[in-house]
Amino acid sequence: MLEIEKLRYQFPGDKPETMQFDLSxxxxxxxSLIGPSGAGKSxxxxxxxxxxxxxxxxxHVNGExxxxxxxxxxxxxxxxxxxxxxxxxxxxTNVALGVSPSLKLSPGQRQVIKDALDTLGLTGFENRxxxxxxxxxxxxxxxxxALVRDRKVLLLDEAFxxxxxxxxxxxxxLVKALVQRKQMAALLVSHQPxxxxxxxxxxAFVHDGRIIALQPTRQLLQKPDLAEVRCYLGTL
Amino acid sequence: MTLTLRSAYRVPVILAVLVLAxxxxxxxxxxxxxxxxxxxxxxxxxYIRRVIFFSLWQALLSALFSVIPxxxxxxxxxxxxxxxxxxxxxxxxGLPLVVPSVVAVLGIVSVYGSNGWLPLGRxxxxxxxxxLAHVFFNLPLAVRLLLPIWQAIPRHYWQxxxxxxxxxxxxxxxxxxxxLKEGLPGVLLLVFMLCLTSFAVVLTLGGGPKSTTxxxxxxxxxxxxxxxxxxxxxxxxxLSLCVLVAVVMLxxxxxxxxxxxxxxxxxxxxxxxxxxxxxxxxxxxxxxxLPLASLLIDGLSGPLGxxxxxxxxxxxxxxxxxxxxxxxxxxxxxxxxxxxxSSELANLGQFxxxxxxxxxxxxxxxxxxxxxxxxxxxxxxPYVDVFEWVYPVVVLVNAMMGLPFVIRTLSPAMRxxxxxxxxxxxxxxxxxxxRFRIVDWPLLRRPxxxxxxxxxxxxxxxxxxxxxxxxxxxxxxxxxxxxxxxAYLIPQATVTALVLLGLCLLVFWGLERxxxxxxxx
Numbered sequence: 001m002l003e004i005e006k007l008r009y010q011f012p013g014d015k016p017e018t019m020q021f022d023l024s025x026x027x028x029x030x031x032s033l034i035g036p037s038g039a040g041k042s043x044x045x046x047x048x049x050x051x052x053x054x055x056x057x058x059x060h061v062n063g064e065x066x067x068x069x070x071x072x073x074x075x076x077x078x079x080x081x082x083x084x085x086x087x088x089x090x091x092x093t094n095v096a097l098g099v100s101p102s103l104k105l106s107p108g109q110r111q112v113i114k115d116a117l118d119t120l121g122l123t124g125f126e127n128r129x130x131x132x133x134x135x136x137x138x139x140x141x142x143x144x145x146a147l148v149r150d151r152k153v154l155l156l157d158e159a160f161x162x163x164x165x166x167x168x169x170x171x172x173x174l175v176k177a178l179v180q181r182k183q184m185a186a187l188l189v190s191h192q193p194x195x196x197x198x199x200x201x202x203x204a205f206v207h208d209g210r211i212i213a214l215q216p217t218r219q220l221l222q223k224p225d226l227a228e229v230r231c232y233l234g235t236l
Numbered sequence: 237m238t239l240t241l242r243s244a245y246r247v248p249v250i251l252a253v254l255v256l257a258x259x260x261x262x263x264x265x266x267x268x269x270x271x272x273x274x275x276x277x278x279x280x281x282x283y284i285r286r287v288i289f290f291s292l293w294q295a296l297l298s299a300l301f302s303v304i305p306x307x308x309x310x311x312x313x314x315x316x317x318x319x320x321x322x323x324x325x326x327x328x329x330g331l332p333l334v335v336p337s338v339v340a341v342l343g344i345v346s347v348y349g350s351n352g353w354l355p356l357g358r359x360x361x362x363x364x365x366x367x368l369a370h371v372f373f374n375l376p377l378a379v380r381l382l383l384p385i386w387q388a389i390p391r392h393y394w395q396x397x398x399x400x401x402x403x404x405x406x407x408x409x410x411x412x413x414x415x416l417k418e419g420l421p422g423v424l425l426l427v428f429m430l431c432l433t434s435f436a437v438v439l440t441l442g443g444g445p446k447s448t449t450x451x452x453x454x455x456x457x458x459x460x461x462x463x464x465x466x467x468x469x470x471x472x473x474x475l476s477l478c479v480l481v482a483v484v485m486l487x488x489x490x491x492x493x494x495x496x497x498x499x500x501x502x503x504x505x506x507x508x509x510x511x512x513x514x515x516x517x518x519x520x521x522x523x524x525x526l527p528l529a530s531l532l533i534d535g536l537s538g539p540l541g542x543x544x545x546x547x548x549x550x551x552x553x554x555x556x557x558x559x560x561x562x563x564x565x566x567x568x569x570x571x572x573x574x575x576x577x578s579s580e581l582a583n584l585g586q587f588x589x590x591x592x593x594x595x596x597x598x599x600x601x602x603x604x605x606x607x608x609x610x611x612x613x614x615x616x617x618p619y620v621d622v623f624e625w626v627y628p629v630v631v632l633v634n635a636m637m638g639l640p641f642v643i644r645t646l647s648p649a650m651r652x653x654x655x656x657x658x659x660x661x662x663x664x665x666x667x668x669x670x671r672f673r674i675v676d677w678p679l680l681r682r683p684x685x686x687x688x689x690x691x692x693x694x695x696x697x698x699x700x701x702x703x704x705x706x707x708x709x710x711x712x713x714x715x716x717x718x719x720x721x722x723a724y725l726i727p728q729a730t731v732t733a734l735v736l737l738g739l740c741l742l743v744f745w746g747l748e749r750x751x752x753x754x755x756x757x
Contacts, residue, residue: 049659050663070662071662072662072664076663078659078663083656086657086660086678089678097666101664101665101667
């Protein structure tokens with residue numbers, strides 16, 4: 001459903017580096033991206049989300065080219081590791097921003113927000129500020145907003161990196177269920193190879209601005225044939 | 237995209253025009269009445285040589301007398317850790333920033349003047365008075381600039397030092413001095429620059445041609461000698477000196493940030509406390525507090541009724557208020573758009589240009605307001621009656637003077653906001669008015685309120701451009717105070733100063749509260 005073809009991006013700075021990505025994610029799939037920091041995992045997500053402009057290449061969602069659309073009009077929603085929520089707005093308003101940036105809500109939209117909060121187990125917390133929530137709850141709110149935005153592609157940029165193992169596992173399971181139910185295509189960037197094992201049947205390994213391996217997760221992590229992957233995993 | 241880019245340069249371009257046009261005015265020197273080519277050979281005039289020498293000399297002494305004691309005071313604050321009146325004292329040290337210079341001068345006069353508690357008699361007027369006032373302003377400033385240096389020394393260094401049995405000397409040699417050395421030249425140069433361009437203090441306490449600085453000489457040639465040619469030449473001289481200092485300053489750019497929180501480092505153990513440090517803190521507190529306390533006592537026991545029933549006082553108070561609010565509004569709006577532009581450039585990866593745009597806002601540091609005032613005077617006087625344009629000119633120049641403060645206060649918060657939420661806003665289609673209302677305003681209103689309050693207080697207390705252009709109708713309180721002092725009506729001036737101080741604090745507090753809003757988590 002999400003197709004990326006020869007997506008090139010020139011990293012600005014003192015020593016320019018050209019990245020190029022090819023990748024496809026099916027509906028209902030959570031694909032994991034692993035690799036050393038600086039390899040280009042987050043850059044790829046930022047390109048798909050529309051925060052960065054590619055030099056050339058295509059991004060298709062359900063056959064429709066999206067690479068020229070502004071970020072807000074892409075069928076894409078992203079959850080960051082932190083600063084997903086505005087600290088001065090309560091939880092309900094933070095989620096509502098996903099429906100309408102001017103916060104003018106119809107009764108139907110209110111119901112959608114209510115359902116999303118319910119799905120993520122946040123009912124009763126509507127009036128809390130982000131500062132009063134735990135890290136896990138904050139990421140649930142961010143997921144609730146991703147849900148109400150109702151987009152085809154879900155990007156998770158180390159979204160669970162600051163949570164403990166049990167909580168991470170729980171939220172990944174939740175994401176998997178949601179992605180399957182809504183038939184979204186999801187990309188999960190993580191520093192914990194363990195996350196990929198739980199989340200994904202297939203995992204891509206990013207190195208120096210390229211995807212150099214795309215394999216069944218178990219094979220990639222447990223029987224890596226590439227030296228770069230073994231080096232990253234520390235099993236060389 | 238190109239549209240946002242162009243808008244990024246809008247404010248810098250306006251600023252450049254505002255600064256450069258008066259400069260062009262200055263350079264039209266050749267057409268001024270009374271210009272003789274030999275006027276340019278300023279080094280042949282004993283008067284001008286003396287003025288240049290005195291400007292530099294008093295600035296050097298002021299910088300040394302402010303910063304060297306400030307090292308001791310900042311160190312005492314840092315090492316004595318958290319004590320009872322610590323935050324109160326540090327707040328007192330923040331006061332000279334908003335206390336108008338004429339008010340401080342009257343405070344100094346009421347302590348060290350002939351009727352004061354520590355009378356210096358006539359010798360107050362001249363270098364002594366200038367130094368006393370400059371140290372009053374700049375010692376607390378230097379303390380607040382230097383204190384964070386100590387607080388930035390990692391706590392583990394102190395603990396390691398303890399483990400290795402460092403003596404006081406060792407601690408200074410290995411921990412404190414290396415940290416201090418980085419920031420010290422910047423602080424010294426900043427204070428030097430502030431004293432080099434200081435106007436009101438020298439005007440009121442200089443007491444004659446013997447101790448005149450370039451800044452005051454410019455004023456005198458415009459206001460009393462009616463010699464625009466000489467004023468322009470002095471202004472150009474002053475400008476070159478300032479640019480020179482600024483260039484040196486850029487080499488030591490590591491100016492530490494002013495400490496915002498008044499909390500102490502939780503780490504310091506009490507074992508670093510010493511009696512000597514208490515004495516240092518006590519003396520500094522008395523030095524800064526005494527003029528204000530004395531002013532308050534003298535003012536309240538002064539001819540209150542006579543001053544308050546004077547219609548001029550209220551007219552001037554009204555002008556002062558209008559000036560403060562006008563300058564604050566203009567300055568904050570300009571600062572907001574300038575920083576918006578700069579952060580948009582930074583987002584596009586054009587960090588150099590972003591920095592340049594931000595630097596434009598601080599250009600007034602290098603161009604003394606009186607120089608701009610002179611330029612405007614020269615530029616406008618052939619076409620209009622300059623004295624009919626007093627209000628817009630004075631508001632404009634004061635807004636420009638306030639801009640560096642707006643940028644310093646607003647820039648870190650704005651950059652942080654942009655870094656945290658730009659992608660979120662893009663993906664949620666939060667832009668324009670919605671973005672302002674939902675994201676920027678709630679998160680930035682506190683620094684906006686603080687900068688508006690600062691600019692208003694500074695503008696209201698300013699005796700600079702207003703002295704150049706002010707007429708009885710358009711006088712502000714500082715000008716009224718100066719006139720009262722000139723007529724030796726010191727008790728009246730003291731009461732007026734108290735009114736000005738009250739008004740400044742009220743406006744500061746009011747703006748900070750109303751714009752800044754309640755503390756939001």
